[in-house]
Amino acid sequence: MNQQFINQVEVLSHLQMSIKLVPGFNRAFAFFHHPIYKEIKAIKLSNSDKKLRIVDTHNLSSDINKLRQSEIKIEWVEEDDIPFEIVSKSTNIQKEVFDEYKHYILLIRIVNKWDNKSDLLYIYFKPNASNFGLKKLDNNFNTEHKSIISSFIKRSFDIYHQQRSEFEEVNNQLRNDNNILGSQLKKLKIESQVREKKVKSQLEKYIYHLLQNEAEKLNLHLQLTQEAQDYIQNFDGELSQLEDAAKSSISMAYRVQNTIEGGLLKVEDYYLKPFFNKEKETSVNTGIEAIEDSRYIKTIQMLNRLENAANKVQSNGANLSGSNIGQAMPSPISAPAISDALKKHKKKIQSLCEKYPDEWTLIRRSFRPVINILSA
Incomplete structure (x- = not known):
């Protein structure tokens, strides 16, 4: 049976929990008004197999409905007083007898939220009632005992129901x-x-405005190819470099095309990419300082600064000359000063470049003073 349905029908959730909450539990029956079929249904739970099983009510609707109208919330009944017969759905044996012992049976009425009548929960106890401090339920089982036990069980169900509701x-x-x-x-x-x-959209318009202004300064008419427009639409680089990037892009396109004054300057995406670099500028920091001898720290730092400056110069479309790289340094220096510094660190540069072949790749490949040191 679906657990969600059991949780919705309160008497069934009580039936399911009775085996855990009721001391001396033997078995129980729940009779309830089914919210979908609109008729009386019955479910059985036995201590022997601990499974909910559907049973036939065998034309008991009228008798059960009378019992459902009672306002008594909890009462003790004897087996002989129960006015119904049960037919087992699996064995089809009429008048199922629970065992040969005389039983006391507790009837609990629980309001059904669909028809506002009371569903019925019959709980049968084992003859051995040691859980209640008695050897058997029929030994000295008086009205006071019944009242205490029924109150205890009802309180257990009330607490369970309250906790479940909360x-x-x-x-x-x-x-x-x-x-x-x-x-x-x-x-x-x-x-x-x-x-x-x-x-x-605003950024795209702003970049186009910058490019347009640079073209107008040269008395040229700007035309962006579709590829250039797509590149601008997807731009996510550094905003602080936009003006310089626009100026450099237009200058490169103008030099390459040699457009006459008043002519059409066609800007392709490849004029933009070197300057509108989509990757945010990052400084080279090899991390080698942490593992190298302290004698090499200054040499490593110098090579890192040169590599960063060379990257910046290249992104601006300029030649990797000593003068350009010197001006791109955090603290600008002259080309001769760079040459002197490289000569001073010659041996260490050779040693580091041999030890770390994947570092400072740009200046090793394209900056003549470093190339000369490594080829010496």
Whole structure:
């Protein structure tokens, strides 16, 4: 039987828990109004197999409905007083007898939320009632004992039901909170996407404006190819370099095309890429300082500064000359000063470049003073 359905029908959840909550439990029957079939159904739970089983009510609807109308919430009944017969659905044996012992049976009525009548829970106890401090239920089992035991059992069910209701309430609240949070996150995501599109649109217009201004300074008419427009649309690089990038891009396109004054300057994406670098500028920091002898630290730092400066010069489309690299240094220096520093560190540069062949690749490949030292 579906657990979700059991949880919805209170008498069935009580039936399921009775084997754990009721001392001396033998077996139990639950009679309830089915919310879908609109008729009386019965479920059995036995201590022997601990499984919920459907049983036939065998034309008992009228008798059960009379019992469901009673306002007595809990009462003791004897087997002979129960006005119904049970037919086992699996064995089809009429009038199932629970065992040969005389039983006391506790009847608990639980309100059905679908028809507002009481569903019935019959609980049968074992003859050995040591859990209640008695050897047998029929030994000195008087009205006072019954009252104490029924109150104890009802209280156990009430506590269980209260805890389950509180848990369901908290669970429902959490589910509602999650739904609210989910809706808010979805809304924020949509708003963020809208803002991002607006920002990208404004940025695209701004870059086009910068390029247009640079072209007008040269008395040229700007034309962006589709590839160039796509590149600008996807730009996510450093904003601080946009003006310089626009100027360098237009200058390169002008030099290459040698456009006459008043002519059309066609800008391809490859004029933009060297300057509108989509990757944010990062400094070379090899981390070698941490593992090398302290005698090599200054040499390593010098090579790192030269590599960073060379990357910056190349991104601007300029030649990797000593003068250009010197001006691109954090503290600009002259080309002769670079040559003197390299000569001073010649042996260490050779040793480091041999030991770390994958470092400072740009200046080793394209900066003549370093190439000369390594080839000496």
